[in-house]
Amino acid sequence: MxxxxxxxxxxxxxxxxxxxxxxxxxxxxxxxxxxxxxxxxxxxxxxxxxxxxGWEALSKPIYVEDPRGGLAEVPGRQAILRSDNGHVMGIFSDSYExxxxxxxxxxxxxxxxxxxxxxxxxxxxxxxxxxxxxxxxxxxxxxxxxxxxxxxxxxxxxxxxxxxxxxxxxxxxxxxxxxxxxxxxxxxxxxxxxxxxxxxxxxxxxxxxxxxxxxxxxxxxxxxxDLCRVEISGREWQAFLDAQVPMPRQRGRSRTIAENKRDTLAKLWNHDLRVTPWRGTAWGVVQAVNTFTHHEQNVRGAERAERNMLRAVTGGIDELDQGTLCTLSKVLGRPLTL
Known part of the structure; x- marks a missing residue:
């Protein structure tokens, strides 16, 4: 699929x-x-x-082609597949439940x-x-x-x-x-x-x-x-961008990607209603990065729809927001106490 x-x-x-x-x-x-x-x-x-x-996950044995003819069962392995369409979702040892x-x-x-x-x-x-x-x-x-x-x-x-x-x-x-x-x-x-x-x-x-x-x-x-009470000046916002998206010195693809990301974050910070009500605060910084990642960031090898949902389910959102606060804390030179 x-x-x-x-x-x-x-x-x-x-x-x-x-x-x-x-x-x-x-x-x-x-x-x-x-x-x-x-x-x-x-x-x-x-x-x-x-x-x-409305379907079951079935455990089925796995077979490989036997060079002498026919099929040979793979010992100690199982495939988990959908009962409604036969889609194989994973292959595991027998200990998998x-x-x-x-x-x-x-x-x-x-x-x-x-x-x-x-x-x-x-x-x-x-x-x-x-x-x-x-x-x-x-x-x-x-x-x-x-x-x-x-x-x-x-x-x-x-x-x-x-x-x-x-x-x-x-x-x-x-x-x-x-x-x-x-x-x-x-x-x-x-x-x-x-x-x-x-x-x-x-x-x-x-x-x-x-x-x-x-x-x-x-x-x-x-x-x-607490985050809305932490004021972020224009100079501190620029310092955050430098730390969050370092600008490569040499021109090339990496520099272009960094420039585009910084430009998009700046537009969110200055003009996007999902961010601007809290511009000038630490909460605005968290909101800008989170919104960029959900809706603006280019995705390689996966649809944005899948990536966003998987991040929410698997815990990537925690790492995203906590990473933003960690970077901002370093820029401000003090921990953000929440």
Whole structure:
């Protein structure tokens, strides 16, 4: 199967609470099927099961051509494939234990969370080899600084070996439909379960480690407040650009790429409504880099749609936002205390 595209995301993701968040950045009306993948309110659990997870991941033996004729089974190996179309999602040793999506995402999350939390998004990537379900509160949170966001809990797993079953906190920034790190200064708390025999999730430990979703709203709001209080002068913004995107001395492709990136970041900083309300603050710096990476950065070897979704699911967003703050701290010569 080909890499994810806009067509794939419009057919294999479900987006809820559009009355609160608007349509997803990848929404295209012309690519919707008979039933749109956007919901004004929460996504019904049965729709996730039927529209996304209505197939099984099967474990099958692997055979190779025997030079003497016929086929020979490969000992100690298994292939994981989709029951509906035969797509091979991964090849593993016999010790690999698949985590079925309905059991590990839908059923586990429903046991983890309170009744007033609902599914806000769900989807498949990599031909179905990666899946996520996100649960959210019904209402957006708006900070006094004008930052509107939705706290949520991601549950994600894979059948290609790229991702342990993971439950982690994250934030969707409404103004740009970007996923942002929950912890900002520190890695967002998460629970990971390997795909091994006898693997299981201990719900009490997961609940304690994740603090669920409600505490996240207060923590993220406090982080935004602190970052908005850190003033960034024009000179400090230029110093940040120098540190974030060093300019090669010799002319050539690398210098051209750096110049284009710096120009785009400058346009976001000075003219883009997703950034300009917080220009001149540390939060504006985080917002500029996050928006650039989600919507402007050139992508090699992967569709931007796939890259953004995978970054949100696998933790790349944490590294992105924390890396921005780390660079800014070095420029300012002091740690950003959040």
């Amino acid at each position: 080909s890499r994810e595209s806009l067509e794939w995301l419009n057919a294999n993701t479900l987006i809820g609470f559009t009355e609160k968040r608007g349509t997803a950045w990848h929404y295209r009306a012309s690519m919707q099927g008979e039933k749109p993948n956007h919901y004004s309110g929460p996504i019904p659990v049965d729709d996730v099961k039927r529209r996304l997870f 698949p985590h079925p999506y309905v059991e590990w995402l839908i059923n586990t999350i429903s046991r983890l969370l309170d009744a007033d939390l609902s599914i806000g998004s769900a989807g498949l990537l990599k031909g179905g080899a990666v899946a996520w379900v996100s649960v959210e509160v019904p209402e957006n949170v708006v900070t006094p600084e004008g930052v509107e966001f939705r706290p949520h809990l991601f549950g994600a797993t894979s059948f290609d070996g790229s991702l342990a079953t993971t439950f982690k906190r994250a934030v969707t920034n409404i103004v740009c439909d970007n996923t942002m790190a929950a912890g900002l200064a520190e890695r967002g708390q998460q629970v990971k379960i390997k795909h091994s025999r006898h693997s299981k999730i201990r719900l009490a430990e997961a609940r304690e480690a994740l603090h669920i979703v409600y505490a996240l709203a207060d923590e993220f709001s406090a982080a935004v407040r």
